[in-house]
Amino acid sequence: MELTQAVKALQQALRKELPDTPGVRIMSVPLSLAGNQEPLCWLNSQACWPQFYWQHRDGHEEYAVLCALRTFTSLAEGQRFLSCFPEYPELRLWGLNAFDPQHGQLFLPRLTWQRQGSQARLVLNLYSETSLREAAAEAESWLSGLCPAAVIPELAARVCEQVHLPAEVQWLALVTEATQAISRGQFDKVVLARATDVQLTQPMSPAWLMHASRQHNSRCYHFYMAFDSRQAFLGSSPERLWHRAGRQLSTEALAGTVGRDADDSQADQQSQWLLKDKKNQHENWLVVEDICQRLQAVAGQIDVEPVQVIRLRKVQHLHRAITATLNYADDTACLMQLQPTAAVAGLPRKDALAFIYAHEPFNRGWYAGSAGYLSLATSEFCVALRSALVQYNNVRLYAGAGIVAQSNPAEEWLEIENKVAALRSLFS
Known part of the structure; x- marks a missing residue:
């Protein structure tokens, strides 16, 4: 299905009864890859941070990850969090480890656009320390605020x-x-x-620099983390x-x-x-x-x-x-x-x-x-x-x-x- 239809399908799923208890849920719906959808453009069009983009160097995996439900200042902290939810082994945290590996910035995303091979999905995470029912209501409202993808403007600076x-x-x-x-x-x-x-x-x-680097640098991992509207760390690594x-x-x-x-x-x-x-x-x-x-x-x-x-x-x-x-x-x-x-x-x-x-x-x-x-x-x-x-x-x-x-x-x-x-x- 198209992206707008996928968002509506997620909103519908969120209206189903959820327990008024803490915990995690993962919801996903299939996405059509027809029409040359560009996840980086979609990601850059959203007024919500952090944002993370990652493409495998072989090209068979691509992810656009949006909005933090929870953040972690080290990989070790994130791993401890994941160990609390063994029933969700595919629950992913995304982000960066600094040159000093004791420090990092990783997050549990609210929404992920993902492509694995020729299959694409839109994945929504729910997480709450108090009530999944309240988290679902908040997520349904948040999804209504998503913007359609817009073309990333060309660089005009010198x-x-x-x-x-x-x-x-x-x-x-x-x-x-x-x-x-x-x-x-x-x-x-x-x-x-x-x-x-x-x-x-x-x-x-x-996002323009990431887009341009991805076009010109093959056989590289492409990674992009936007901390806010003005600051990002990105690269194309072999x-x-x-x-x-x-x-x-x-x-x-x-x-x-x-x-x-x-x-x-x-x-x-x-x-x-x-x-x-x-x-x-x-x-x-x-x-x-x-x-x-x-x-x-x-x-x-x-x-x-x-x-x-x-x-x-x-x-x-x-x-x-x-x-x-x-x-x-x-x-x-x-x-x-x-x-x-x-x-x-x-x-x-x-x-x-x-x-x-x-x-x-x-x-x-x-x-x-x-x-x-x-x-x-x-x-x-x-x-x-x-x-x-x-x-x-x-x-x-x-x-x-x-x-x-x-x-x-x-x-x-x-x-x-x-x-x-x-x-x-x-x-x-």
């Missing part, structure tokens, strides 16, 4: 100022300092990041942090980078070089070893697949898939063991983080954290890379590079320029 943190000279010096620290044995690898603040002549629609179905876990090592030429034959040569380059192979294998070592604390058998090259719009990466069987279906344990990975922090983790916190001239916040969902049945989070924080007419873009003993400062600057170009080029 760039008037751009500042890098750190600037190029400071970056070159910082990479040199990092390689010297590695040679002294302080750590094996550190991932250094740069923030680029872009000032625009007028406010940018975060990297899965973890997927869990029951006790089966899938994660990966995505480290080692080279540019991607527009010419396919040149891109093939770059790909072959990447597969043979000892510096990049070493960087990737360090990440693999770290992930496997950390998973040993929470999982049984661990398997690593052969290395592949993942091609994106501007860069290519070395990739190894890793699977494991968890001792328990525990997403908090997965988060704490896997984030931040060596691909976004370094090795050993504690020493690399100490260097990052001492030397980076900005707070990473949500950058290099993770974005996605969790439920008792399944969970999936991508690493929050190739990302931007939009605040009115200021856009902060993030990119990072893994520094090892053989790193060349100028080449590392070029690498982060290539990475940030995935978003920066959209509003040049």
Whole structure:
């Protein structure tokens, strides 16, 4: 059925008698995918926050999530909430984990537009600490206030100022300092990041940037969280942090980078070089070893697949898939063991983080954290890379590079320029 019909069907279902007791209910109705419905446009048309959009990198799953019934400041807090409702294993929380995994912003949504494969549904959650009957009446009224989808307006602003943190000279010096620290044995690898603040002549629609990034950046997870009408964090990331179905876990090592030429034959040569380059192979294998070592604390058998090259719009990466069987279906344990990975922090983790916190001239916040969902049945989070924080007419873009003993400062600057170009080029 069409979206307006689906909303009416939900309202009708809400009129059925519900107990005057606390609890949870999930209601859903099928949706037609005819007419090229655009969930991001629909989401952006609603005057209710938070809003969350998430599309799987394979394209087979897409979600537009609206309005919080309850919020959580950490994944652990959210997991404890879900454990109170084992009769609803598919009940999902959505949101972000910060670079510091102790902190997050996740929420139980009121309404979800979801597509799984060729099937779409509109899912309504009811939650109340006092009365489901009252929650149903409130939800019926709230549904009446939904707006039809409107086209996201094109960006009319232009760039008037751009500042890098750190600037190029400071970056070159910082990479040199990092390689010297590695040679002294302080750590094996550190991932250094740069923030680029872009000032625009007028406010940018975060939904427009998400829409444009999704069109141009294939094979990426697309994530978007609007905190209010002026502020959002979004990105298009190639990297899965973890997927869990029951006790089966899938994660990966995505480290080692080279540019991607527009010419396919040149891109093939770059790909072959990447597969043979000892510096990049070493960087990737360090990440693999770290992930496997950390998973040993929470999982049984661990398997690593052969290395592949993942091609994106501007860069290519070395990739190894890793699977494991968890001792328990525990997403908090997965988060704490896997984030931040060596691909976004370094090795050993504690020493690399100490260097990052001492030397980076900005707070990473949500950058290099993770974005996605969790439920008792399944969970999936991508690493929050190739990302931007939009605040009115200021856009902060993030990119990072893994520094090892053989790193060349100028080449590392070029690498982060290539990475940030995935978003920066959209509003040049």
